[in-house]
Amino acid sequence: MWNNVRQLNLAANALHAVLVLVLLAAGGYWLIQRPNFALREIQIDGDTEHINSPTVRAGVVGRLKGNFFTVDLDVARQAFEQMPWVRHASVRRVWPNALAVTLEEYKPLGTWGSDQLVSVDGELFTANQGELEEELPAFDGPDGTAKEVVARYSDFKKWFAPLGATPEEVTLSPRYAWTVKLSNGMQVELGRERNQDTLLDRSRRLTAAWNAVTQRWGKDIEYADLRYPNGFAIRAAGMRFISEPDKGKK
Numbered sequence: 001m002w003n004n005v006r007q008l009n010l011a012a013n014a015l016h017a018v019l020v021l022v023l024l025a026a027g028g029y030w031l032i033q034r035p036n037f038a039l040r041e042i043q044i045d046g047d048t049e050h051i052n053s054p055t056v057r058a059g060v061v062g063r064l065k066g067n068f069f070t071v072d073l074d075v076a077r078q079a080f081e082q083m084p085w086v087r088h089a090s091v092r093r094v095w096p097n098a099l100a101v102t103l104e105e106y107k108p109l110g111t112w113g114s115d116q117l118v119s120v121d122g123e124l125f126t127a128n129q130g131e132l133e134e135e136l137p138a139f140d141g142p143d144g145t146a147k148e149v150v151a152r153y154s155d156f157k158k159w160f161a162p163l164g165a166t167p168e169e170v171t172l173s174p175r176y177a178w179t180v181k182l183s184n185g186m187q188v189e190l191g192r193e194r195n196q197d198t199l200l201d202r203s204r205r206l207t208a209a210w211n212a213v214t215q216r217w218g219k220d221i222e223y224a225d226l227r228y229p230n231g232f233a234i235r236a237a238g239m240r241f242i243s244e245p246d247k248g249k250k
Contacts, residue, residue, distance in 0.1 A: 038067050038068075038097060039064060039066075039067055039068060039071060039097055039098065039099060040097045040098065041094075041097065041098035041099070042056060042060075042061070042098065042099050042101060043094065043098055043099065043100045043101065044056065044101050044103065045100065045101065045102045045103070046101075046102040046103040046104060047103055047104050047105045048103055048105070049085075049105060050084070050085040050105060050127070050131055051083070051085060051086070051103060051105070055083065055084075056083075059079070059082070059083045059084075060076075060079045060080055060083065063075075063079045064076055064079065064099075067097070068093055068095070068096055068097050068098075071093075071099070073091045073092070073093070076091045076099065076101075077089050077090065077091045080101055080103065084125075084126065084127040084128060085105045085106055085125070085127045086103055086104070086105060086106075087104045087105060087106045087119070087123070087125070088103070088104040089101055089102070089103050089104070090102045106119040106123065106125050106127070107119050107120045107121075108120075108127075108132065108136060109136065109137070109139075109150060109153070110136040110137035110138060110139045110153075111129065111136055111137075111138045111139065112124055112139050112140060112146065113140050117129065117136075118139055118146050118149075118150060120150070121147075121150075122146045122147030122148075122149070122150040122151070123146070124146050137153065137167060137168055137169065137170065138168065138169045138170075139153065139169075139170050139171070140170075140171045140172070141171065141172035141173075142172065142174055142176070145172055148172070149170055149172050152170060152172075152178065152199070153167055153170045155199070155200070156170060156180050156203075159199075159200060159203040159204070159207070160180070160182060160188075160203065160207070162207040162210065163182065163184065163206075163207060163210055164184070165182040165183045165184040165186070166182065166183045167180050167181070167182060167183075168181050168182065168183050169181035175192065176192050176193070177189075177190070177191050177192045178190040178191065178192070178193075178199060184219070184221070185220075185222065186221045186222060186223065186224055187222070187223050187224070188206070188223075188224045188226060189223075189224070189225045189226060189227055190202050190203070190226050190227070191226065191227035202226035202227075202232075203226070205226065205231070205232055206224055206226055206232055209232075213234060217234065217236040218236060220236055221234055221235070221236045222235050222236060223235040
């Protein structure tokens with residue numbers, strides 16, 4: 001080999017190339033570690049009604065490791081998505097020392113149980129309920145039923161609109177029986193769904209008779225039990241009226 005000029009030239013060129021690559025790598029490493037590229041700014045955009053700078057500093061900044069070049073954007077995204085109110089986050093680098101974050105917040109529809117909120121999409125999340133600007137409807141139900149309860153809430157709003165009232169509480173019991181508390185103070189027992197029309201039919205039975213009921217008993221109706229197959233029972237001012245007294249509840 002040492003007598004072969006061509007091989008010696010090739011070996012020398014290879015060593016030179018390796019040396020250049022090592023120097024470039026060392027220079028690149030030195031460059032990306034410069035203080036100029038330390039993260040100095042987080043730009044927050046998007047839906048940020050409940051997100052502010054102190055919240056970001058407390059919940060995220062301490063979890064971001066690295067600089068402009070080395071920060072893990074996926075880890076950063078996860079950190080933002082673990083903040084209260086945040087449903088989705090996207091993170092990108094902004095030259096030379098910033099991150100741009102676009103946030104999507106949950107849209108709260110109501111409370112769920114004792115300590116959670118439920119979104120308009122039927123997703124449960126935890127946040128400071130003291131930050132709510134208005135009182136929201138209250139929901140509850142077995143695990144995994146949030147989307148179903150939210151969907152039924154929309155139905156109940158339409159079905160009970162003829163009464164001039166809106167649902168303030170919607171509860172699905174462990175036996176999958178429905179109870180609705182309306183804004184006029186009336187509690188409505190709808191029972192379990194026997195088929196896809198059960199709840200609608202029972203609601204219509206009450207709304208169709210509402211004028212007659214209020215004319216006889218007044219508008220201060222405290223309770224309505226719709227679980228009878230062909231009638232319902234009400235309670236108003238200490239009195240009880242049963243439209244079908246000989247029928248059993250279901």
